[in-house]
Amino acid sequence: MTGQAKIVVWLLAVLCGLAAVGLGVVAAIADLDTAGQVASVAGSIAGLAGVALSCYTLVRPSAAGSHETAATAAGARSVAAGGSIGRAVTGDRVTLTTPPVPPAVAGISGSAQAMGERGVAAAGGVGEAFTGDDTRA
Structure with missing residues (x-):
């Protein structure tokens, strides 16, 4: 307050x-x-x-609306979301065989910043993140 x-x-x-x-x-x-x-x-x-x-x-205007969702990804193949991410894939030759896992926390928004190569950041939850090469899920 x-x-x-x-x-x-x-x-x-x-x-x-x-x-x-x-x-x-x-x-x-x-x-x-x-x-x-x-x-x-x-x-x-x-x-x-x-x-x-x-x-x-x-x-x-609501207080939540005045703070805009800011998602910044600064790095090669980085992923950032102001909300939740179900699945983030940044690797080469990744084979996905299963449906994405829902994020643990849904409906949250805010700021997220992913730094560095293949960084993943979310203000909410992240269900899955595949950042390596040649992975199978």
Whole structure:
């Protein structure tokens, strides 16, 4: 959580606490009918604020979307993926006889960087990686 988010959370917590104390004071000084009416109006305002915040959250760009998936492969025959890789083959004359194995972790995205010759990197899972020559799978 960023510093600004922490400040907003604390301010909202203090505001809710003050509202609760205020309603208690109204209930003690005035009668319960007045306190009930004040609580009803305060609840309506809080509900509308919640709806507005929810709508804003739905239409704004997500935090995950602001960090673009970055996959960089820097090396001969290197493979990099911002998500998962089922099978990566970088070797010469590789004979594949089996279907690819699904990656262990699916649905993850982020940054991955493969360095060096035949490097394999993924932000998610890697099912299989064949980097040698003349292999059989």
